[in-house]
Amino acid sequence: MKPYIGHDSQLYGVEEHRLVGGKGDGMRILEVTNGKGIELAVTPDRAGDIARLRFRGINMSYLSPCGYVAPAYYDSIGSNWLKSFTAGFLTTCGLQAVGSPCTDEGEELPLHGSIANQPCEQVWWREEDGLLVLHMLVKDEVIFGRKLRLEREIRVSTLENSFEIHDTVRNTGDRVEPVEILYHMNMGYPLLDEDSMIKIPSVDVKPRDDHAAEDIENWMHMEKPAARYQERCYYHKFSGREGQASIYQPKLNMGLSISFDAEELDGFVEWKMMGVRDYVLGLECGNCYPDGRDVMRRTGMLKFLSPGEKKEYCVKVRMTEACE
Numbered sequence: 001m002k003p004y005i006g007h008d009s010q011l012y013g014v015e016e017h018r019l020v021g022g023k024g025d026g027m028r029i030l031e032v033t034n035g036k037g038i039e040l041a042v043t044p045d046r047a048g049d050i051a052r053l054r055f056r057g058i059n060m061s062y063l064s065p066c067g068y069v070a071p072a073y074y075d076s077i078g079s080n081w082l083k084s085f086t087a088g089f090l091t092t093c094g095l096q097a098v099g100s101p102c103t104d105e106g107e108e109l110p111l112h113g114s115i116a117n118q119p120c121e122q123v124w125w126r127e128e129d130g131l132l133v134l135h136m137l138v139k140d141e142v143i144f145g146r147k148l149r150l151e152r153e154i155r156v157s158t159l160e161n162s163f164e165i166h167d168t169v170r171n172t173g174d175r176v177e178p179v180e181i182l183y184h185m186n187m188g189y190p191l192l193d194e195d196s197m198i199k200i201p202s203v204d205v206k207p208r209d210d211h212a213a214e215d216i217e218n219w220m221h222m223e224k225p226a227a228r229y230q231e232r233c234y235y236h237k238f239s240g241r242e243g244q245a246s247i248y249q250p251k252l253n254m255g256l257s258i259s260f261d262a263e264e265l266d267g268f269v270e271w272k273m274m275g276v277r278d279y280v281l282g283l284e285c286g287n288c289y290p291d292g293r294d295v296m297r298r299t300g301m302l303k304f305l306s307p308g309e310k311k312e313y314c315v316k317v318r319m320t321e322a323c324e
Helices: 080-084 293-299
Strands: 013-018 028-033 038-043 049-055 090-095 102-104 107-109 122-128 131-141 147-157 162-171 177-187 197-199 204-207 232-237 242-249 254-261 268-274 279-286 303-305 310-320
Touching: 013 131, 028 122, 028 131, 038 147, 038 162, 090 147, 102 293, 147 177, 162 177, 162 303, 177 254, 177 293, 177 310, 242 268, 242 279, 254 279, 303 310
Parallel strands: none
Antiparallel strands: 013 028, 028 038, 038 049, 049 090, 090 177, 102 107, 122 131, 131 147, 147 162, 162 310, 177 279, 177 303, 197 242, 204 232, 232 268, 242 254, 254 310, 268 279
């Protein structure tokens, strides 16, 4: 087929752009197209997260009212993380903390940690064996404190409509470090509305709080946007290593599925937020629950890395054009 084209980007490729204006001014955006229908906007200045996901021209992700926000605007106090929460298809939470602000062993920890507001120090990409592979390195290292690195590969297939996020977290310091990570994946309109069909084949579902418990029988049912809606979170447990979640929109005849190792990422969260303009479904795999690092320590769910140790995680996303 190559004799028919002048440049590979006629079919697929990666293009680097910079935003102009607003709080996202100057941010790098990697526009990735696989030639089959997937379009990703990857943000190297935000830990290599995925701001936009489109499939065959249809938006699949949720962008918060914040829009694009450069890391210079990040505020680490309390819940001020929300002021720069673009959401997008993927916001990575961690590495020192996930979930509610808290104090753990004397360390004050903000909402969802700081990694999503760390720029990548190295970014490059290549084509190999039917894949576009993006490489990114993020350093979460401070003097007198934690020294963690996130090495990320986003592997986008040019043969089918799927992509994978491969992360390696390394402890480059000289002390044992707690490590939390949550893949905050956010579904938005028009993929998400009251007709969307949600499947999470878990063996146990628990509400995060009393408010979520009041409507637990409807955890899989979406609703129309409602004023003053209060978020509901549900914690899912799987049998064995096969963690899965999917969403399908019958009006569009398309959806997506997420798969992951449910033993390595043993804290799956369904975030149901059916508010006006705050209309989003989070399908979030992680190695903890978002209750604060102090709670995870007390419950024995907190994970640790020894000096020189690494941990690898993989999340797979596949586009669908039928209800599965």
